[in-house]
Amino acid sequence: MSNQISIGNLIKQGENIFINYKKQDAIIDARLLMMHLFDEDYTWILMNRDKIVPEHIKQSYIYLVAKRTQGIPLQYITNSQEFMGLNFYVDERVLIPRQDTETLVEQIIEISKTKSLKNAVEIGIGSGCISIALAHYINNLKIVGIDICKKALEVANKNINIYNYQDRISIINSDVFNEFTLEDELLDLVISNPPYITKDETPFLMKELHCEPKIALTDDNDGLTFYEIISKDAHNYLREGGIIAFEIAFNQAKNVSKLLYENNYNDIQVIKDLSGKDRVVIATK
Ligand SMILES: C[S@@+](CC[C@H](N)C(=O)[O-])C[C@H]1O[C@@H](n2cnc3c(N)ncnc32)[C@H](O)[C@@H]1O
Structure with missing residues (x-):
């Protein structure tokens, strides 16, 4: 030059x-x-x-x-990604927030218009994009964000501080619900965008995806591990009428709905994203 x-x-x-x-x-x-x-x-x-x-x-x-x-993603170079109209700090410690995930957040915002949502748990908070967007758009909602990855929690914490939600979002380093204890009231919402890429699909991921933490992408199994664990465990913490909400891969709706049905959830709904693919499954306890 x-x-x-x-x-x-x-x-x-x-x-x-x-x-x-x-x-x-x-x-x-x-x-x-x-x-x-x-x-x-x-x-x-x-x-x-x-x-x-x-x-x-x-x-x-x-x-x-x-x-x-x-092949370093632009977002890791500029340390920023927009999600739900908010700007999030991101780096190699977390998954880059995806536009597809907005479908999950939008559904919960819609539900909050007719149902009181006061306390929630997010499994796999990563950058914090889901929890922070929910806190931003739903008044009085308090959230506990859980992640097994300490480094991801550092990023979540940074974003929580940027948006000043320290009083509404707390974080716990835990394998799913293992370190979580319920404070006083049962939960209104359990939400998760868990690692859902199957072990077999992992080698075919785009080159750029290999820059993102593997633990955020795959369960190193059939892609359903977290739906199974969370559906089962969430029953202990959700109130009657409480909501469980998952982001899924386009081909997981049937299996995840079945898991929710087997774990006695009602009103199981599959919601499509903007490109018409199954993207979210929501059910009620
Ligand atoms: C697909 S990423 C979602 C991140 C963020 N919520 C989002 O939607 O952009 C999944 C997250 O789950 C976390 N995770 C993986 N295994 C976990 C486990 N056993 N318990 C809790 N969190 C886990 C990963 O560290 C990662 O941050």
């Missing part, structure tokens, strides 16, 4: 490198990395495209472009 270069031209060079590496979204990634380094939006980039890039930002840009060409 030449010595003095404008913002617009440096973005163009970044885009060309991505094109050479056959990266999808070359232009978007090239722009987003520049926006990240200047901590500005795209309008600012457009207005300043002829401005000369300071040397240290140019070096950082070249470094980040190289990282991206190695």
Whole structure:
């Protein structure tokens, strides 16, 4: 890359490198990395495209472009991902929040309009995106977020602090419910987006998925392990009429519904995501 270069031209060079590496979204990634380094939006980039890039930002840009060409997800480079209109800090310690998961959160927000939801547990809180979005959109809901991974809990904690929900979301390092004790009232909601990719599917995951923690993605089994454990254990903590809600893979609706039925839940519903795939299963105790 030449010595003095404008913002617009440096973005163009970044885009060309991505094109050479056959990266999808070359232009978007090239722009987003520049926006990240200047901590500005795209309008600012457009207005300043002829401005000369300071040397240290140019070096950082070249470094980040190289990282991206190695398959590091953009979100881990920029340390941010939008979810339910909120911005979350993310890094290699957690799964990157997915748009598909918004279906699960939206369903619970919808239910909260007709049913009082005061206390919940989330199994596998990861970055905290589900619990924080629920706290943000449902007044007075208190949540205990559980994760087996201490490093993931550090990220959840960071996001909880960013959004100032320390009084409404607490975190516990636990294998599912093992370290959890009920305070006084039974739960209104148990929610989880558990690791559901099967052992057999794991080798076929996209290259970028291999950057995300394996423990967040797969149960190293048939994909149903957590649905089975959580459905069974949640019965001890949910009140009559309480809700159990899961994100599922597109092909798990039948098996997860069956597990819920066998564990005596009622009103089992399967909800599709925006692309028309089965994505959420919700039931009532
Ligand atoms: C698919 S990720 C979901 C993360 C976040 N809730 C989201 O939706 O983006 C699953 C999470 O479950 C956690 N996890 C895996 N095994 C667990 C276990 N036995 N008990 C509790 N959490 C577990 C992982 O560390 C990971 O954070």
